[in-house]
Amino acid sequence: MTVVKVMMKEALQTVSDLWSLMVGLNVTKRYFLEPQITVRYPWKEVHNLATFKGHLELVSSKTPGKGKCISCGMCAMACPSNCLTVVKRKAPKPTPEEEQALAEAKAKGEKPKDKTPKDPEKFLYDYTLCSLCGTCMENCPVGALDFTGSAYLAGYTREDFHFDLVQVLKNQAGLEGVDETAAPGAGQSEG
């Protein structure tokens, strides 16, 4: 009896196997009839770039043209390929009154309040070295960095990929001192 059972099982298995072939063909047919996903790129613009990770950019704060960056340098330290350089702003030269106030405060034993602006003077970014690993973003204490959605970045020389992200941010906000050459990627980013 067991032989019959085994044979029955084999036969049933075969039938179900054949049926699975039909199911597979059906899946193929369904996909064949569904619309395409691929965008014919040079002729049509790509719109679904929400998940695209382009080069880095500074996240804008509430005041336009200013980033959230506090020039702590954590990103540059964390960067495995050393593509970031944060140039801190120099402390402004104190006016005579301020200097006096400072001296007074010192005399009182108070710690002087640092008046140096936190935002970076320059945020140099070498896209040719960047591996888009995102370590800088993870290490940023204030969340000042993000990937752009720009898929259309192109340039003729290596220097085209050396950005000053502060300048990029300013260009985006349309502020004065717009420097076209400094930021080829600016203004095109989407998403």
Added chain:
Amino acid sequence: MNAIPAELLHIVIGLVAVAASVGLIGLVMVWVERKVAGHIQRRPGPFEVGPSGVLQPLCDALKLVGKQLFMPLGADPILFWLAPVLAFLPVLLLFLPLPVGDGLQALDVNLGLLLILAFSGLAVLSVLLAGWASNNKYGLLGAARGVAQSVAYEIPLLLSVLSVSFVAGSLNLATVVEGQGTWPWNWNIMTQPLAFLIYFVSAFGETNRAPFDLPEAESELTAGFHTEYSGMGFGLFFLAEYANMVVVCAVATALFLGGWHGPVLPGPVWFVLKVSSLMLLMVFARWTFPRVRFDQLLNINWKWLLPLAVANLLLTAFFVKLAQFA
């Protein structure tokens, strides 16, 4: 000496027509395959050259013709170039006995089916010579696989074809078609469904199409027996593969799907329609099923197709005899 005999003239014209149509079919099939594959994977396929990329295969063909012909060191020069020619020439002969329409047949021979079976066997030789002569291990492996496969799959193919010709009582394809009716329930597929299934599966094996494309399995043998071929050498193998596909589909149409029979439309249109839908099915199968392992391939043949084909043939013979007595 009198004029050239009419029969010979008929064959020559048929050959020329066949050669032209084989080239055309090859080009169209390349385009269809790439387009269908693209759509199945929800991408456009070729679309740059010509409307929807129809001229793409033509450009590819031009590229192939223009390419330098390479021969590997230590290869057998005569056999190396003989192989692609041997792959292509018999295929032209295979088209001759195909009945496209009522009376539309290049060569109306009594043994048309036998001719097709005999000359499709020559394809094995080309695979074998190509693999051996190119002095390449992948080539040789592909050739060994190809030969083992085609020799094995020829048997159930032959048996399933035989069971149809038992019913029709003829080896002439046109006669077999005439024995069938206009509507699908008058076709041989209704009386011989198992034979059709066996024939179609074996046809995959015979034409080296995926999922049975082990002689040219890219992932393990680079390109199998035609690894070393460049330019038109490769092009001829390619053309022969598609032409072979057309032949097996046309034979299946004539034997099982009523050939040129069909309502309303004229015969040749029905024939072409049926052949192209079968070919579309083959393309679909290629992009649906994963390639089988070689032992699985041979197991399918020897353990399933062959016994089933023999049983089918015996049953058919029994019923044919019974019908004669009745």
Added chain:
Amino acid sequence: MEDMAKIAFGLYTLIILGGSVLAVGAKSLVRAMVGLIATLLGVAGMYMLLNSPFMALMQILIYVGAISVLIFFAIMLTRADAGGEEAESAPLRQNLLSLLAVLSVGGILGWLVLTRPLATTGVPVEVSIEKLGLGLLGPYGLAFELISVVLLVSMAGAVLLAWERRNGK
């Protein structure tokens, strides 16, 4: 013979000649096999000329499709590479002796063929495939059955001979 048939005959004879010379004389066995195949195709053409297309197709189906593939497997399984088995030609003495044997046999047979021609009808008889089938099942049924038995036995014998025992059993 018609003119066309004469031309075809000459062509097939050339193919057969060239093929058999290659089959016998080629250093590489695969080339010899290609010569054999050419010869087989030439003979198939001759069958076609003799108004027996069934024989021609069977010749291609059996010889070219099956036997030459077997021979190819034999070549591959014995690992005879291009310059291998037949590279050095036979010694002169052996060549002369075999030539003598061939010429004596061929001379006698050729003399017989040329001096004692058979009465021919000149036109090949047409035999329908039905007649062949009836012959196979009727008067020559025993031979037909015997050949199938021989084939079966040889197949079983081949499997038995080439069976590689595993696990030292």
Added chain:
Amino acid sequence: MSALTLYQLVALILLMAGLFGIAQRRSLVGMLISVELMLNGAGLSIVAASQLTPANAVLGQLGTLFVMGLAAAEATLVLAIIVVIARRFGTTKTSVVSTLKG
């Protein structure tokens, strides 16, 4: 010369080529090829004789068909024997395989 004689001469050529090959070839596969040549000559001779003379044409064609079947059987067996010999001696040269000791 009648057509039949011409066909017989071609068959004779095939026979001679095969015979020469058997005598002169040094490997078993080469000999197998030569045997096939001779069998083809025989087949051609039989078919030509039966087709071009008043003899029984069916018998001639079927006889050649049987010869083909026998050739297939013979090739199968020879293939097996060659495989065994190649496994045992490492070669199929007849000069090496001529030993009588098992």
